[in-house]
Amino acid sequence: MNKMAGSSMGEDTIGAIQEGIRNSAARMLESGEIDVFIGYEDGTLPLRTTPVFITCPEDAERLVWSPICENSLTCYLPKFQGTVGVVVKGCDVRTLVNLILENQVSRDKVKIVGVPCKGIIDRDRVGKALGTDRIIRSAKATRRSLMLEGDGFEVEMEIQDVLAPSCEVCRYPVPVLFDVLVGNESMARDGKDPEAGYLEVAQFAELEPDARFSFFAQEIERCIQCYACRQACPLCYCPECFVDRQSPKWISRWRGLSDKILFHLGRVLHVAGRCVDCGACRRACPVGIDLRLLTKNMEKAAKDLFDYESGLDIGGVPLLATYRREDPDDFIL
Amino acid sequence: MVQETLRDMKNPYVPELAKITGITQETEANDVKTFRVEFCDLSAWESFRYDPGQFAEVSVFGAGEAPISITSSPTQKGYLEFSVKKVGQVTTALHYANEGTVIGVRGPYGNTFPINEMRGNNVLFIGGGIGLAPLRSLITYVLSREHREEFQDVRIIYGARSSGDLVFKYELATWGKRDDVDLVVIIDRPEDGWDGRTGFVPAVLKEVAPCPENTIAVTCGPPIMIKYVLPVLTDLGFSPDRIVTTLEMRMKCGIGMCGRCNIGSKYVCRHGPVFTLRQLMEMPQEY
């Protein structure tokens, strides 16, 4: 187990990781230990990669790795039959740990190819830094920088400046669980102090209740209830979401604020103590609602109240499945 | 100008109010009831001219609308009948309604059984369970005083799980007494007090072996029954053009807009619900 693949830290870390992923996939498919390998391949748009399902070793060449591999591929695992190999970043593997703990994925049916993560580029941030309505025709990401080309411009950006907000405060860029780690730990970002991640939430909590509500009202009013956040979330696997229940019916056909709030609060409460801040919900939202402020708050509550961080311990018990006598209970009326 | 266009334009979503004037408990479990309704505004009949096979969107105000086939026949004037199995929200709400309750009805929608093609021919009806509801409209039409002579031999094969699950017992008794109808009623297994046939509809159909010559077969019932009836009919020599059935899909608008009841390019609410086996063979198996 836990073999190291890929070259040691060289100039082209991204290339080495990509090679490592391809080799691992090809080897696993060849040996027959997996039926399918889920990774990333080049997307059809600049700054996009796309999930790919590889079944023959020759196709492993299609696999890519770069700081634009944004999707959380573990969201595909619960419905898969057979044995699956999957590429995971530090955050992704924590969702997988939870899926295993919650009996949605069997540990022996998944081969984990971990990637030490430098952080993922946030497309919205790139767009903002570039200026709206400048069309990027091609993009290339290296370890440190991002080269963008469009009609009449060429721009280079530091990847550090356009990282996804969840990556900026990531605590565990190196996968906590893997069968193969491509590259090595030194290729990852440094993990951040937890307080750094909760700064925004803590500041927000300082606001008056009215101000907090009006902020959420304004954000959530925009929701078009496409449920992309739910569908993209690796931990939203309920066969029937509460908002889809017809009897009793939870939400109205009026696409009103209260129903939208009900959905988002319901979802956030349902991922409380489970969410690992992979950022998939925020990325999936077509109208750019910052759902992380809600999920991060629950994550902070789990840390503050129970000193619990989700998805770190494959031998552990999910937070909401445990009870200790000394657990704080002053919130119970 | 715009306002005038609007006033002239009939709003297809607005139901006519109709009062429930009779409720018949059909099954022993009371999961099927037949509702007789009359339009509150008699002029509603002017735009509600229907033929056997068509359906209506029936509303219980507050619970919503559901597409329900019209069980009565156009030869029965002054009322409509709907036989409803309690399965979803609307049908459950309907089951709680009483005589005198006002519901909404809009329609009629969908195509009709091919009555013109049936004229001058024998008609074979094969029904199962609540599937007799749409057939009853056509049977009543065919057996009506005005139209009986237009059709040759009429044979009805109808089956249900048990005697308690047979619907339209009054009609079955009436049809059974007529000498111009050959009626076979079947239940799945023998029961105390049941002296009729037992078995499954497809098997009995095989035994009865109706002659396909000059005959059109019309079958409605649970999907599993239809699945086994169709090959039996084909083996008996019925051509796919002369085997007729109805399909159900979830639908909302009834007028081809809401986009959910299609099977391939055919919308059950507009191109159906009545299809020949020939048509089904050309459609994707997605129903």
Next chain:
Amino acid sequence: MLKMAKTDLDAFVDALVKASYVVLGPIQEGEATKFGVVGGEEIKIPRLTTRPLKELFFPQDESLLSFDRSGTPDASVDTSGVLASDGISPRVALGVRPCDARALVLLDNVFASDDYRDPYYTLRREKTVIITFACPLPGVACFCESTGGGPYDETGSDILFVEVAGSYLVKAVSEKGKGLLQEVFPPCILHEADDEDIQAAAEARARGELPANAGVPIEAAAAILGHVDAFGDSAWEEVYKKCLGCAVCTYLCPTCHCFDIGDEVTGASGERIRNWDSCMFPLFTLHASGHNPRPSRKERFRQRVMHKFNYFVENNDCMACVGCGRCVENCPVNLDIRQVLTTFARRELA
């Protein structure tokens, strides 16, 4: 042909407002853009709004009628509140892109067919003048020309604005558009265009019609999808796999029009609501019995593709896609319809 300085756009809007039109245009909402009431503030025309134009005619939720629930013969069904003609004033939608305008013509097939007319949609259509702004810079996800449209396509537009060197050339496309310009003609804003302007517009147009935009083999794909074996083709097993089953593609699509109808009640009265629905959701086709004819994402994804490029074509003689690229750009997993179509265009079905 008329001409207007770009800087006069806000004055043009003011003139429309003064003539009692409700003016709708692109507005910013958080990080997204959509169509909403404009006027008073400076208008910015984005390359393409995040949310499609269709919602001005077919909103995400609307009341079809109200009723009282008494269940007595005195019960009433009322549409006056909804359809009161003054409920929808004469409107002008501007800053529309050609793809969105063209989509309305496709939607007319559904909502204003020969058999049934949806009064809610048709009323709004009748009362709205569409001012389309030709697309100077199609994006990387655009494929309008492959669908028969184009950055300068006039289908569905009443008036077309073409941007040329700091000005808009203004062309009345329909009688409705001509009427509006005659009615609200602010002479200090609109001038006659000269030959040079028209020449410049033609050149801009020639530059704007990028070949890449026309490169999706839709006709070939549609031909394959029309094949009797297309429905059962094994390619469906592959193309849907990464689909997450959300409704981004359908809700943001300017031509997707599926809806749900249901009742919402408050006390003794209630309303019958229509709201957007999506073929990507399992609930869409779930029977009350529990049976679902489209049980997995594969069948649902196939439905979406087949509906747009085959079923809709069979029923209406045109495909239900205008190549706006919103589904391409906003899909959380970059499941690109252009790639799916290319896959099918290359299939060989016996």
